[in-house]
Amino acid sequence: MRKQGMIVAGVMSGTSADGINVALVRVGEVPRKAELFRSAPSGRRLPPGIELLGHAEYSYPKKVRAAVLSAMNATQASVADLARLSFLLGELYADAVLATQRQFNIKVNLVGCHGQTIYHQGEPAPFLSRKLAATWQTGEAAIIAARVGVPVVSDFRPADMAVGGKGAPLVPFLDYTWFRDARLGRIALNIGGIANLTAIPADAEAGDVVAFDTGPGNMVIDAVSEKLFGQPYDRGGKIAASGKVLDHVVGKFLRMHFFQQKPPRTAGREQFGREFVQEFLRACGRCPKQDAVATATALTAKSMADAIRKYAAPRRGSTFQSAYQELILSGGGARNLALVNMLRGELALLGMRLRLSDEFGLPSAAKEAVAFAVLAHETWHRRASNIPSATGARRAAVLGKISFP
C-alpha cells in the first residue's frame, strides 16, 4: 500500500553554532484537536501521522562557525559579510539535505529550514521612535530550493512576532503533538545553546501548553570550556565532574533579572553570550579552572529546575507534584552527563522522573529538526502552527515564507 503524506526535510542549526541537523520525516495528517488524541491508545510511542525516516548531523567547518559567532556579535559584522554568510549557509544547508537524502536513499518533497539566528529580540524596544521586536534567521532559502529542487519553507519566526508573539519557542507544536498524554503531565526540555521547555499537563488542549526559555543550555558551559580549556564544549561533562561547584556564584547569578522574568520569555546570546561569561568568570575569581566549568554546569541545571518549579505552573486546584510527573530531555546537552546528573538530582526534589526523548522514538539530537519539518508541512497546507500560549501571540499564525525551485 502506498503511504500517504509528504516527506519533509527539517533543517536545524541552533544558537550553539555547532552545525546542522537534518531530519527526514514523513508527515501525514497532523492531529490538531484533543479529540483525536483521546481516541489514541494511551502509552503509544509515536503520534499518528509523523514518522522519522532518518537523521544526520553535520558540523560547521571551523571557519564557518567562527563567522557565525562573529555575525551574532553585531558590532563586529560588516553588512557585506552578513549578505555573503546568508548565501554561504544556503549552500551548506543544501549540501546537508542532499547528503542526507543520499545516505537514506530518500527524496524529499519539501524542506523546512530554520536558518541560523544571528539576532533575536522577542521583546519590543524603542527604535527610531517606534517600539519594535525584531529577529533575523539567515541562510538563503532560494539557494536551498534551487539546489535540492523542491520548495523550501524558511523564516518561521516573524509571522508570530507580527501578531505580538515573541517568535519563540516554536517547537511546542511538536512537543504537544508527540508527548501529550491522557494521564501524565510532562515537560519536554531541550538543551541546545539555550534551554527551553514545553509543559504539557495531562490531557491538555493546545491552549494549556506553557513554553519558554529557561535560560542557558550549553551556551555558558561551552564558552567557559572554550576559554579555560580550549575545547568547544565539555565532552561528556568530564571537566565538570572533576570540579567543585561554587555555590555562592550559582546563587548570585540565579538572582539576576532574566531568571525572575515571568514567561513567556526568550533568551539568546544577547543575554548569555560574551559579556555574561566575562562577568561569570570574574565572579569565579581565581578558582581552579574545572571548578568554573562545574559551577557553570550547576548554574545551568539549577536555572532549569527553578524555572520548572516557579513557572511550569499547574492548573487551578492541583499541586505541582500532581501536575507533572516526567521530564523528557533532548538536545546536545543530553550528552553532558554531569549536567544530566545534576538535573536528575534537582528533579528528584520535585518528584519528577527524567526520561530521554529517544525513549519516545525521537532521537535527542533530531527533535528540533523534526519540529521544523512538521512546521513546514503545516505552512505548506496554509495552517497555523504557532502556539499562542507559548509565544504570547494574540492569535494563531501561518509561519514562514516559501521559496520555489
Ligand SMILES: Nc1ncnc2c1ncn2[C@@H]1O[C@H](COP(=O)(O)OP(=O)(O)O)[C@@H](O)[C@H]1O
Ligand atoms: N558529547 C557531548 N558532550 C557534552 N556536550 C555535548 C556533546 N555533544 C554535544 N554537546 C553539546 O551540545 C551542543 C549542541 O547541541 P544542539 O542541540 O545542536 O544545540 P543548538 O540547537 O544550540 O545547536 C554543543 O555545543 C555542546 O555543548
Ligand SMILES: [Mg+2]
Ligand atoms: Mg546544533
